[in-house]
Amino acid sequence: QIQLVQSGPELKKPGESVKISCKASGYTFTDYAMHWVKQAPGKGLKWMGWINTYTGKPTYADDFKGRFVFSLEASASTANLQISNLKNEDTATYFCARVRGRSFFDYWGQGVMVTVSS
């Protein structure tokens, strides 16, 4: 069955970096783009951007340009999100999600809680 399994929760200090992973299984990884979505505590969903899993080309939403990097380990069917120079406002759950068709997120990872606190 199709699964997106993300790495575990992270506790970081401001200024540090974090890398979270999203391992896909049950389908051909390079056939579907992978998106990233942020959800701050008690807040709604915010789209961060996506990565073309065939070419490796990332596209970032305006609010996520600069400190955020999407990458792949295609041989391991894994997409990664790295956030550098962490700020308190980066405290959130980060989801990876596969897109099907025009723009429908048909599978989601379980989410990774990143807490940034001094």
Added chain:
Amino acid sequence: EIVLTQSPTTIAASPGEKVTITCRASSSVSYMYWYQQKPGASPKPWIYDTSKLASGVPNRFSGSGSGTSYSLTINTMETEDAATYYCQQWSSTLTFGSGTKLEIK
């Protein structure tokens, strides 16, 4: 960027009641997508291409709309439907609505 405005923000419904959640776009979009999220869980795919139910979604749910106005309707509310529902579009850039929290009365 197209802004999606959901209404109401919160709604309480009794079992058996009909519920409608509206999503208005700041500019015309071709399709709308909906997700259901319960506390502590990932969003679940719910409705795609405006009116098609995702796998496993009960047929008491329906989606409709066009242009700038879309809606999700529950024909007869059940307790398991209590959740937050988000609409989503991808025109020039992808955006989500701010969510509608549906509670049981």
